[in-house]
Amino acid sequence: MDSEEKKKLVAEEASKLADDGQIVGLGTGSTASYFIKALASRNLDITCVSSSKRSSELAESLGIKTLEPENVEKIDLYVDGADEVSKDLDLIKGGGGAHTLEKNLAYRAERFIVIVDDSKLTHLLGDFPLPVELREEFLDEGKKALEALGAKVTLRENFKTDLGNPILDCKFSAILKPAELERIINNIDGVIDNGIFSKEKVSEVLVGTDEGIKRLS
Known part of the structure; x- marks a missing residue:
């Protein structure tokens, strides 16, 4: 299984965590884009807030209703990728340049779910700038x-x-x-x-591997 297949696998699994009536936060990047597409395929009655213009545009093109983050009081679920995930579940994000808005959504969410392929796992943060x-x-x-x-x-x-x-x-x-x-x-x-996301904010990490999905929390 290549990295793109692993990303799709965890994105589809994460989309199952969303439910009708929820406010769902959308991350930015290739893995987040797979999540947005998987979420759209479920045809749920949800409203989304995005961490970037490009994620909003993708969601709206797929028929998902979006609002600006400042117009939302609470976020039930936020799903996003990461550039690095340490053994303690600290993160580095921001390869796509959206980490400030991503952090705003992640830290406001009831649940923050991180979706990555196993190449993003590391012992300590620092390999990724x-x-x-x-x-x-x-x-x-x-x-x-x-x-x-x-x-x-x-x-x-x-x-x-x-x-x-x-x-x-x-x-x-x-x-x-x-x-x-x-x-x-x-x-x-x-x-x-900055792009460090402390582990206290992460609810769960879904990791795509050759053997399937590994859950870290």
């Missing part, structure tokens, strides 16, 4: 502060988030204390948010 969204006028200052934390920092070229901000991709050798680093980075002047 950590995305940091920040205001453009703080780019130089932010880059220096992140380098002082031990990161190799590169500007994501020709990219702006849906909020209109640039992203610095930060390569750490290993992230031993994800929650602490998440807090430290978010306290840097100009930073909007």
Whole structure:
């Protein structure tokens, strides 16, 4: 089973967690897109909120009703992929540049379900560069502060988030204390948010493997 088949497998399984009358949060990226398509095929009476314009456009093209996140008081279920999942279920997200809005939805949701193929599992976070969204006028200052934390920092070229901000991709050798680093980075002047999602917010991880679906919680 290749990685795309594994993504489809967990996306279809996650779609079964949604039910009529719910508010469902939609993530961003290839695995999240499989989830949106699987969700649409169930023809449920649901309303969705999206973490990006492209996910909203996909959902609406498939007949799913969407609302802006600020118009929703609660989210019953949020499903999204991840770029890395540690053994402790901490995450790095933001390869698609939507981590700020993804985190907003994930942390507001009653249940946050992560769907990945097994190539995304790692012992410690850090193999995947950590995305940091920040205001453009703080780019130089932010880059220096992140380098002082031990990161190799590169500007994501020709990219702006849906909020209109640039992203610095930060390569750490290993992230031993994800929650602490998440807090430290978010306290840097100009930073909007970074791509660490602490394990306390994750309800369950569905992992696509050659043997089927593995559940981690």
